[in-house]
Amino acid sequence: MPESHPIRFGANYVPSAGWFHSWLDPAPDVWRRDFEDLAGIGLDHVRVFPVWPWIQPNRALIRERGVEDLLTLIDVAAEFGLDVSVDLLQGHLSSFDFLPSWVLTWHERSLFTDRDVRDGIAAYAERLSRAVASRDNVFAITLGNEVNNLWPSNPTTPEASRSWAAELIDVVRGAAPGLLALHSLYDATWYGPEHPFHPADNVDLGDLTTVHSWVFxxxxxxxxxxxxxxxxxxxxxxxxxxxxxxxxxxPVWLQEIGVPLPDVPEPDAAEFVRRTLTGALENPALWGVTWWCSHDLDRSLLDYPEREYDLGLFTVEHDPKPAAKELAAIAAEARRTAGDPAAAAPRPGLLCPVDLRAEPERRAEVAPGSAFHADWVRLRQAGPVAIVAAGRAGDAHYLRTRGIDAVHTQA
Incomplete structure (x- = not known):
């Protein structure tokens, strides 16, 4: 990545009225008001979530009205200078799963292993990818939002999980060759020893890596x-x-990060944003930051986990919250200093005792609270610290490319 690469700043778009149920009753005027909020604090993109079963209610039926609604939202975003990343399979959103009836009830077919379901998803992915590629402000397509949350209700194996994603990445690239094609997984892929979606999938599949950081x-x-x-x-x-x-x-896209209650109390929100992003922005691998989420969830809607209601940068009345103001200031400063040679200063690396590619069953050894994590956190307090994979400490070209000038072992 060039040193002058401008970090992208955006928001995961949660409509201020009706949550994602609003796809059933599209309201472009609501979208305009919401996107005005986001553009007003200097964000450059949104990540959007069309709900899969409402567009493909039958394996052989893709609703053209649903596709057109998505294109209209993209066009409204363009009115405010916002680029758009589109997620395909929703899939999993804010603790709820949205799956079409043709994989549920007595059908009971796994998204990841059933050939007919995989073919149906491929047809959906091809249609939506081809449609959104017609819009100049679309820059990326993600297979779905944290699709590994759909396991274990959709049984899979590491081999099936990888082949499922690889097939769909190829579909997206074929239908939308000018766009980034991405695979999105939550952090069990990094920390869960038995999880059937592996770290190598996250970093091998797609055009860049996405990570979702949640401190709960x-x-x-x-x-x-x-x-x-x-x-x-x-x-x-x-x-x-x-x-x-x-x-x-x-590159690595910090595709989701937010300030969850009660883990981060409201009085600490702005400081959490400042410290977290100031540190992440020192990482030369960082491609962009997309905040979860744009707007709070209206409390008239029921049955969500408590923390889901207050994750927005803006209230449902469109008032900016402390996190929004801090994010705006950080984004403005990051753009002002883009390409600053000081940001590319060499840094030390800590040798990881686990080969996450070859030994995913050892992922717990790098999870938060592990001895390795504790050592990295201790060293990180003095400045940026890279992680060096087992077996690469002697590769001078590799270390130089990543800006690592020394490799330390654990204390």
Whole structure:
């Protein structure tokens, strides 16, 4: 990645009225008001989530009205200078799963292993990818939002998980050759020893790596809302991803990050944003930051986990929250200093004792709270620290490409 690469800043778009159920009753005026909010704090893109079963209610039926609604939203985003990344399979959203009836009830067919279902998904992916590629402000297509959340209700194996994603990446590339094709997984792929989606999938498949950083995964319990483990978790995930990729220059997109209650109390929100992003922005692998999420969830809607209601940068009344103001200031400063040679200063690396590509069953050894994680957090307090994969400490070209000037072993 060139040193002058401008970091992208955006938001995962949650409509201020009706949550994702609003796809059933599209309201372009609501979209306009919401996108005005986001453009007003200097964001450059949104990640959007059409709900899969409402567009493909039958394996042989893709609703053209649903496709047109998505294109209309993309066009509205363009009115405010916002680029768009489109997720295909929703799939999993804010603790709810949305799957079409043709994979549920007595059909009981796994998304990942059933050949007919995979072919149906491929047809959906091809149609939506071809459609959104017609819009100049679309830059990326992600297979779905944290598709590994759909396991174990959709049984799979590591081999099936990888082949499923690889097939769909090829479909997206064929239908939308000018766009980034991406695979999105939540952090069990990095930390869960038995998880059937492996770290190598995350860094081999697609045109760049995506990571989702949430401190309610146990990190905040280590040292509190503003402790070093908590505020460096995003940087730690970016580093795990960068160190696992075969290509030392492969970029990493921090595709989701937010301020969850009660892990980060409201008075600490702005400081959490500042410390977390200031650290992550020092990482040369970072491609972009997309905040979860744009707008709070209206409390008239029921049955969501409590933390889901208050994750927005804006309230449902469109008032900017402290996180929004801090994100705006950080984005403006990052753009002002893009290409600053000081940001590319050499850094030390910590040798990882686990080969995450070859030994995914050992993932717990790098999870938050592990001895390796504790050592990295301790070293990180003095400045940026890379992670060096087992077996690459002697590769001078690799280390130089990643800006690593020395490799340390664990204490």
């Amino acid at each position: 995964n146990g990190v905040s319990a280590i040292d509190g809302p503003l402790g070093p483990a908590t505020v460096t978790h995003a940087d730690y995930l970016v580093e795990l991803a960068a160190s696992t990729a075969l290509d030392p220059a492969r």
